Amino acid sequence: MILKKITLFLGGIRLILLRIMIIILLLFSVGLFLFYKNSNNQQLSLDRNKDKAIRNSFDAIYKVKSKNFEIILFDYACYSWMVDFIKKPKSKKPEEYITATNEMQLSVFQVFDLNKNTVYCSNSGLTDNDTLLFNDSFFNKLYKNKNLNFFIKYDTLILEIHASTVHQSEDVNKTEKPEGYLIVGKLWDKAYINELSTITNTKIYLKLLKKSQIIDNHFIQLKDINNKTIANVYYSPKTYLKNIVLVSNGFFEMYTLIIALIIITLCFSCFEYYIMRPIQILDNSLKNGDFTILGPIIQRENELSSLAGKIQEYYGQVDWAQNEIAEMNRTKNELTQTYEELLTQKDTVEKQNEELALQSDKLASAHYEIMFKNNQLEFQNTQITDSIKYASMIQKAVLTPQFNIEKIFKDHLIFFKPKEILSGDFYWFKEFYGKYYFACADCTGHGFSGAMMSMLGISFLNELTHHHNDKNITPAIILDKLRLKVVETLHQTGEIGQIRDGMDIGLCMFDPENKKLEYAGAYNVLYQIVIHTDNTIELIEHKGDRMPVGIYDNPEPFTNFCFDLKEGDTFYLSTDGYIDQFGGPNKKKLNKQNFKNLLNSIQHLNLSEQRLYIKDFLKSWIGTLEQVDDITVIGIKFL
Numbered sequence: 001m002i003l004k005k006i007t008l009f010l011g012g013i014r015l016i017l018l019r020i021m022i023i024i025l026l027l028f029s030v031g032l033f034l035f036y037k038n039s040n041n042q043q044l045s046l047d048r049n050k051d052k053a054i055r056n057s058f059d060a061i062y063k064v065k066s067k068n069f070e071i072i073l074f075d076y077a078c079y080s081w082m083v084d085f086i087k088k089p090k091s092k093k094p095e096e097y098i099t100a101t102n103e104m105q106l107s108v109f110q111v112f113d114l115n116k117n118t119v120y121c122s123n124s125g126l127t128d129n130d131t132l133l134f135n136d137s138f139f140n141k142l143y144k145n146k147n148l149n150f151f152i153k154y155d156t157l158i159l160e161i162h163a164s165t166v167h168q169s170e171d172v173n174k175t176e177k178p179e180g181y182l183i184v185g186k187l188w189d190k191a192y193i194n195e196l197s198t199i200t201n202t203k204i205y206l207k208l209l210k211k212s213q214i215i216d217n218h219f220i221q222l223k224d225i226n227n228k229t230i231a232n233v234y235y236s237p238k239t240y241l242k243n244i245v246l247v248s249n250g251f252f253e254m255y256t257l258i259i260a261l262i263i264i265t266l267c268f269s270c271f272e273y274y275i276m277r278p279i280q281i282l283d284n285s286l287k288n289g290d291f292t293i294l295g296p297i298i299q300r301e302n303e304l305s306s307l308a309g310k311i312q313e314y315y316g317q318v319d320w321a322q323n324e325i326a327e328m329n330r331t332k333n334e335l336t337q338t339y340e341e342l343l344t345q346k347d348t349v350e351k352q353n354e355e356l357a358l359q360s361d362k363l364a365s366a367h368y369e370i371m372f373k374n375n376q377l378e379f380q381n382t383q384i385t386d387s388i389k390y391a392s393m394i395q396k397a398v399l400t401p402q403f404n405i406e407k408i409f410k411d412h413l414i415f416f417k418p419k420e421i422l423s424g425d426f427y428w429f430k431e432f433y434g435k436y437y438f439a440c441a442d443c444t445g446h447g448f449s450g451a452m453m454s455m456l457g458i459s460f461l462n463e464l465t466h467h468h469n470d471k472n473i474t475p476a477i478i479l480d481k482l483r484l485k486v487v488e489t490l491h492q493t494g495e496i497g498q499i500r501d502g503m504d505i506g507l508c509m510f511d512p513e514n515k516k517l518e519y520a521g522a523y524n525v526l527y528q529i530v531i532h533t534d535n536t537i538e539l540i541e542h543k544g545d546r547m548p549v550g551i552y553d554n555p556e557p558f559t560n561f562c563f564d565l566k567e568g569d570t571f572y573l574s575t576d577g578y579i580d581q582f583g584g585p586n587k588k589k590l591n592k593q594n595f596k597n598l599l600n601s602i603q604h605l606n607l608s609e610q611r612l613y614i615k616d617f618l619k620s621w622i623g624t625l626e627q628v629d630d631i632t633v634i635g636i637k638f639l
Contacts (some may be wrong), residue, residue, distance in 0.1 A: 165178035483555065
């Protein structure tokens with residue numbers, strides 16, 4: 001029970017504030033722990049073995065010095081001037097090839113040949129002599145180690161020596177015998193030691209040793225070529241502990257100030273976020289009656305959220321009650337309106353029922369009358385269809401050639417495909433005074449109207465050739481007379497509104513005795529295929545006159561063409577139905593050029609096979625589309 005009371009007391013906002021205080025205390029404790037640990041580490045570091053600390057510190061100083069010095073060291077592979085200088089020392093001046101020794105901060109620069117003779121020496125005040133000599137043990141060790149670093153002791157200073165063998169520049173792997181030696185030196189004088197002290201912020205001094213002195217192993221030792229210690233370098237840090245204490249104190253004061261500011265900021269922020277802001281939202285909600293803004297407070301689950309939840313619940317119940325009352329009023333009004341509409345609809349339905357009963361009788365009578373008329377129309381349609389089919393039979397009979405075409409034209413084709421039962425296209429064959437006439441015509445219109453014109457055309461052609469006494473009548477004269485017959489028969493005067501029907505026709509006459517072919521055309525074309533001696537195929541297009549057989553504004557006599565026939569010549573006549581047919585992948589017209597290409601491509605076939613090819617190609621070209629016009633193609637090959 002007591003635990004439950006404590007839990008309730010510490011719940012909500014109190015628990016949040018308590019958590020914040022605990023976090024702040026933990027942060028403060030961690031900061032103090034880190035501060036004291038850092039102080040202890042610094043003290044322990046100062047209390048360690050001084051000899052080791054000094055040795056490590058000087059090693060760092062020595063590495064700094066060595067790193068700077070390595071910039072001026074030469075590699076084993078030397079420059080060409082060095083080798084040339086060893087061989088001919090008097091003809092070369094190293095100053096012309098390298099940086100001056102004073103700019104390189106070198107105390108000594110020497111070049112030796114293989115006989116260990118100095119061929120060049122440059123110094124900056126080390127001695128008054130121009131040559132710095134070394135004993136045989138130095139050169140032996142130099143030759144053995146190839147790259148040697150050692151010290152030489154003088155009265156008041158130490159000379160640090162770096163040496164390398166000199167090879168040709170091409171001898172990258174150093175396999176050949178060296179050409180000489182390169183010696184560079186650095187003075188450990190007072191100026192250089194002061195420079196190291198400044199760079200490392202330490203106190204450094206050099207102590208030269210005598211032979212009788214005992215070597216102190218606690219400091220860095222400088223050794224000569226015989227590995228004997230000739231000097232010690234001493235090192236001592238400056239007031240480092242005092243600086244650590246000052247920095248630590250400043251750090252502790254800054255850390256304490258930052259923690260205090262964080263505590264104050266967190267307290268004000270929590271008071272504002274968890275207390276003042278929710279109270280302000282509750283006040284606005286009560287003033288404006290808007291409980292939708294209470295959502296963020298309710299989600300916090302504290303004392304204020306409980307109060308906000310009750311306010312929201314209260315407003316929700318009020319809104320629910322108001323909505324229920326409004327809904328009941330709307331329902332009442334809707335029911336009243338519905339009742340009145342039902343009464344009105346009742347009267348309307350009763351009137352409509354009476355009208356429907358009357359209309360039902362009328363519909364029954366109309367249905368009987370429609371059925372009677374449909375039967376009459378079906379009977380009439382059957383009669384008309386039978387009549388058209390019979391007319392088609394008559395038309396086909398009329399189209400039959402009036403001579404044995406197989407005997408005269410052994411290789412020929414006739415492709416005739418009407419759009420409907422009756423056709424406006426017709427073809428015509430007739431023998432007259434030992435000459436054979438054939439034509440391909442397209443009359444105005446198709447179906448029944450076109451068939452009427454085709455029958456007139458066939459009748460007029462038969463009449464003109466039968467009653468004409470001139471044995472040498474040409475196709476052009478026949479078309480002239482045919483045009484007069486059409487105009488007179490249809491009473492065409494050219495006035496607006498009158499019939500302007502006529503036909504497009506191509507008419508040919510074959511003279512077997514003279515082996516000639518004559519042709520005249522009205523808006524029609526004669527295609528001639530000529531096979532040359534080299535088996536190349538040539539298609540020649542003979543265009544007729546651009547005027548119809550019928551009424552025309554400015555009629556002129558038709559032109560007569562005459563051709564000498566050769567064995568193998570093939571001629572084609574066609575109406576525009578094949579050329580104007582829509583189809584193919586793009587649903588476009590076939591066009592004349594494609595028709596000509598088609599004729600060229602089938603010349604390896606006889607005309608009977610060509611007819612089947614033309615038929616199949618048309619079926620494939622049309623596809624699912626409809627035939628747009630009557631189609632007629634005639635082909636004759638002269639053997």
